[in-house]
Amino acid sequence: MAWQRAASLSSIKDGAVIGVDVGGTPVALFNLGGTVFATHNVCTHALALLSEGWIEDGKIECPLHQGQFDIRTGKALCAPLTEDLRTYAAKVDGDDILVDLD
Ligand code: FES
Numbered sequence: 143m144a145w146q147r148a149a150s151l152s153s154i155k156d157g158a159v160i161g162v163d164v165g166g167t168p169v170a171l172f173n174l175g176g177t178v179f180a181t182h183n184v185c186t187h188a189l190a191l192l193s194e195g196w197i198e199d200g201k202i203e204c205p206l207h208q209g210q211f212d213i214r215t216g217k218a219l220c221a222p223l224t225e226d227l228r229t230y231a232a233k234v235d236g237d238d239i240l241v242d243l244d
Pocket residue numbers: 185186187188189190204205206207208209222223
């Protein structure tokens with residue numbers, strides 16, 4: 143495990159997502175009821191940032207063609223998506239959000 147600091151927990155409101163750069167990798171950080179989840183921030187369908195999408199019921203909806211992924215598992219849930227989203231381990235230490243991109 144190679145934990146890297148990605149952001150402050152206080153910078154993500156409950157039910158929100160932010161996009162960050164972690165060592166050159168675009169990462170989306172989600173706060174779902176105080177639990178943080180991390181995924182790759184680029185949609186698997188085309189070039190769109192999921193951090194600019196909408197969260198509903200634990201799903202992130204892509205802003206470009208409305209494909210939806212499960213935030214916890216990265217599973218692609220509907221067309222036009224055919225490929226799941228990469229997820230990363232995330233944990234909170236104080237106000238720091240740490241992610242493991244390995
Ligand atoms: Fe995300 Fe098309 S770019 S659904």
